[in-house]
Amino acid sequence: MVELLTVLDDKGNEIGVEDREEVHKRGLWHQTFQCWFVELDTEDPYMYFQHRAASKRDFPGTLDITAAGHVVADEAVVAAGMREIEEELGIKLAENDLIYQGCYQEELITEHMIDREFCHVYFHHVKKRPDFRITDEVEDVLRLRFHDFEEILQGGKREGDYLLSGVQKPISLDHLCPHTSGYFSFVAEAVKKLTSF
Numbered sequence: 001m002v003e004l005l006t007v008l009d010d011k012g013n014e015i016g017v018e019d020r021e022e023v024h025k026r027g028l029w030h031q032t033f034q035c036w037f038v039e040l041d042t043e044d045p046y047m048y049f050q051h052r053a054a055s056k057r058d059f060p061g062t063l064d065i066t067a068a069g070h071v072v073a074d075e076a077v078v079a080a081g082m083r084e085i086e087e088e089l090g091i092k093l094a095e096n097d098l099i100y101q102g103c104y105q106e107e108l109i110t111e112h113m114i115d116r117e118f119c120h121v122y123f124h125h126v127k128k129r130p131d132f133r134i135t136d137e138v139e140d141v142l143r144l145r146f147h148d149f150e151e152i153l154q155g156g157k158r159e160g161d162y163l164l165s166g167v168q169k170p171i172s173l174d175h176l177c178p179h180t181s182g183y184f185s186f187v188a189e190a191v192k193k194l195t196s197f
Contacts, residue, residue, distance in 0.1 A: 004073040005030045012103075012118055017073045027107075027114030031071040033081035035098060035122045037130070038191060044145050045195050048126065050088060051140040051162070052177065058112070063142055064177035066124070067091075077120045085124075089141070090133030098122040101190040106183050121187065123194060132164060140164045144171065146191055152176070153184055 003020040008029040023030050037048035049063040069084035071077050078095050085091050101121045108115040132141045140162045148158035148171075157172040 003070065005070055006073045008118060010105075010116075012105075020070065024113035024115055027109075027116050029116045029118060031077065032068060032117045032119050033071055033077055033084055033122070034065045034068040034119050035081055035085060035124055036187065036191075037066040037124045037126050038146075038194065039126045040195050041127065044147050045191060046126075046143050047146055047149055047191070049142040049144060049160075049176075050138045051142060053135075053137050053139050056137065059177045061139075062177040063171065063175050066141070071120075081120075081122060088135055088137050089130070090135060091130050093124060097124055099125065099194065101193075102186075104183055104186045106180055108178060108180065110178070119183070121190065123190065125194075129163070134164060142171070146188075146195075150188060153181075153188070 004017050005020050005023050006014055007016045007018045007023065008031070009015050010029055018028060039046040048066045050066055052060055052062050052064055054060045067085040067088045069080065071080040078098065081098065082093055082095070085093055099122060101123055104119045104121055106117050106119055134140070141164060142160045142162055144158070144160040148160070151158055152171060152173055155173060157170045159168050160171045161168055
C-alpha cells in the first residue's frame with residue numbers, strides 16, 4: 001500500500017506530497033509524531049522505550065521512542081500520534097493526555113535511506129502503569145530510570161526492566177535505535193524541564 005507523506009522544505013514549509021519510499025530515497029523533509037511515556041512522580045523519573053519487533057524493516061530489535069510514526073498527508077499531527085500509540089502499544093489516549101515539547105529537526109543517513117524529519121515531540125505522563133499489548137510492531141516495553149538513560153548516552157551500561165516479558169537486561173548505547181546526539185539531548189532536557197530538575 002502506498003503511504004503518502006507531506007513533503008517540506010528545510011524551513012518547514014509544505015511543498016508537495018510524495019510516496020514514503022521516495023521520501024526516504026531522496027532525503028525529503030517530512031513530519032513525524034513522537035511520544036515518550038515518562039513517570040514523573042518519582043525522585044528519579046522513569047522513561048519507557050519500545051523494543052522494536054525483529055520483523056521491522058528499519059532498525060529491528062532496537063529500543064526506540066515509546067510510540068512514533070509518520071504523519072501521512074492530510075493528517076493532523078496529534079491524530080497521527082493517537083493512531084500510532086494505539087497501533088503500536090494497544091493504548092488509547094486523548095489529546096489532553098499529551099504534553100507537547102517542541103519540534104526537533106533531525107537528519108539521519110544510513111546505507112538504506114536518507115531520513116530528514118521534523119520530529120514533533122510529545123510526552124505522556126504515566127501515573128499508573130499502562131496495560132501494554134504486544135503488537136506486530138513492538139515486542140516489549142522497557143522501563144528505564146532517567147539517570148540510567150543519561151549514563152547510557154555517556155557510554156555506560158545500565159539495567160532495564162522489560163515489562164511484558166519480566167526480564168531484566170543490561171542496556172547500552174548499541175541497543176538504542178540510532179538518533180543524533182542532539183536529539184537525545186533535546187529529549188533529556190525536556191524530561192528535566194517536566195520534572196523541574
